[in-house]
Amino acid sequence: MRFQLLDIVFNPPHPVTGEAVPPSDRLQRVIDHAVLAEELGFDSFAVGERHAGDVLSSAPTVILGAVAARTSRILLSTGVTVLSLLDPVRVAEDLATVDQLSRGRLEIVIGKGNEVLQYPLLGLDIGKQYEYLEENYELLRLLLSGEDVSWEGRHRPSLEHATTLPRPFDGPFRIWHGSATSRFAVELAARWGDPIVSANALQPRENYQVLIDHYREQHAAHGHDPRHAYVGSGSGGLFLADTTEEAVEQYRPLYEGLVRAQDARRHDPAAVGKVTSFRTIEEAVERGPALVGSPERVAEKILDYHRSYRHDLQSVSVNHLLEPSRQEDVLRRFAEEVIPLVQAEVGTTLWTAADERRAAGFTATSSVPQPA
DSSP states (O other): OEEEEEEOOBOOOOTTTOOOOOHHHHHHHHHHHHHHHHHHTOSEEEEOOOSSSSBOOSOHHHHHHHHHHHOSSSEEEESOEEGGGSOHHHHHHHHHHHHHHTTSOBOEEEEOOSOTTHHHHTTOOGGGHHHHHHHHHHHHHHHHHOSSEEEOOSSSOOEEEEOOSSOOBTBOOOEEEEESSOHHHHHHHHHHTOOEEEOOSSSOHHHHHHHHHHHHHHHHHTTOOGGGOOEEEOOSOEEEOSSHHHHHHHHHHHHHHHHHHHHHHOOOTTOSSSSOSOOSHHHHHHTSSOEEEOHHHHHHHHHHHHHHHOOSEEEEOBOTTSOHHHHHHHHHHIIIIIHHHHHTTOOBOTTSTTOTTSOTTOOOOOBOOOOO
16 A cells, blocks of 8 residues: 645634644645655645635645655655646646646546535636536646647637647656545546546545445446556544553543634535534544544554555544654654555555556555555
């Protein structure tokens, strides 16, 4: 299995103290964590994108450019590029710039996003979010894969003999598709033979598993090579302590604050995947995707979810409201105590030399389960 550190760059005030991290400090920690992730042997570092709420990732390619300048080996990614909101021409230009700066260490994840307030803010109709996603994705593919592009669609002006610059570092970088609540994203990925990343953050396991299973069925139905049907999985937060009981008690204030903040938004009751299905930290640990516990318990939980998802990539995030030293401690313990336990049991060809669609500037070492 491969491992990724994701930062959506949430920055709400602390739910207990009310204190907020200054934006300059919060953004600097993103860069510092990317450097640390590389030092610790994580395979990938991803930055999210949001344009509403207490989030500082409205310019993810700027952040990734800074990360590219501070790192040399780790794969860079997005989580997700909210392509429904964006002009594919600018996306191609911005991300190809990151691809060049990192010398080919880029793969991206696209999606419609999970923040409804972004659409009116940018003057877009949320009722057309899937139309935007499909059209923008297909144009982005054209722009990345070729020059002198002529194109006509429904939601942006047509193009005549367009070539975006810079070009990608060494051919088009791979595009993954984020999956959370609907079949649309996994069907789009399957149609084109692309991999997916399941959010696996707020809902019961079976809600995500049905979409993963549908993706694999559709990928095969379209005649694509199953070797390329890679699946990634997110998680409902990461926190480690010496025992699971200690981890639960120490993480409880932050988790309960998260639930209160979600409740305060008063989302449409019919909306799916906007708030957690697990009201208590105990429920999130026992039945949900939260990776909270001892290193051994967290490794067991990742392996348990792997039996359902058969995923190749595990993405994790640490809560920014922890003390910076505690955030780093959690990441170090995860890298040193959890990852080896999981990789001893689960292998993958993702990003190895056997994965011919991997980023041009990144090759991971072989991931084959080792005997105990």
